[in-house]
Amino acid sequence: MLVRSAAAALAVGAAAALALNVSPASAASAATAASCENAFVLYDNVNYSGTHLCFASWESESDLGKIAALPSGSIQDKTSSVKNDTDTAFCLFVDNNYSGDRFTLDAHTWIADMRVPNPYWNDKISSIRPGAC
Numbered sequence: 717m718l719v720r721s722a723a724a725a726l727a728v729g730a731a732a733a734l735a736l737n738v739s740p741a742s743a744a745s746a747a748t749a750a751s752c753e754n755a756f757v758l759y760d761n762v763n764y765s766g767t768h769l770c771f772a773s774w775e776s777e778s779d780l781g782k783i784a785a786l787p788s789g790s791i792q793d794k795t796s797s798v799k800n801d802t803d804t805a806f807c808l809f810v811d812n813n814y815s816g817d818r819f820t821l822d823a824h825t826w827i828a829d830m831r832v833p834n835p836y837w838n839d840k841i842s843s844i845r846p847g848a849c
């Protein structure tokens with residue numbers, strides 16, 4: 717579905733504002749924007765760099781393709797590193813709507829390079845939600 721209802725849009729307003737925190741590659745570092753602190757963060761590039769999206773521990777996204785984070789479009793199928801600085805495990809999915817291949821990223825766990833140890837996962841993630849898979 718391409719269009720959310722008005723009620724749904726209102727319900728996710730705060731989450732959308734948090735998720736749309738985008739910084740240029742030159743500004744990406746361990747010290748990201750305040751809204752990314754204690755967050756779950758997807759990065760376009762390895763080593764926690766490039767365009768990134770931040771989610772609070774209670775947030776999920778069934779379709780990363782609808783969040784226009786990159787100049788070229790969405791961050792869907794672009795994640796190359798990820799930080800989970802929340803107290804909650806997250807499940808990362810290869811397909812939209814929490815489907816397809818998946819893996820659990822434990823609380824307070826980072827992956828600097830999604831190509832290691834298995835290059836399969838690089839540039840594949842399309843949906844995420846809190847909780848173990």
Ligand SMILES: [Ca+2]
Binds near residue numbers: 759760761796
């Ligand atoms: Ca990438």
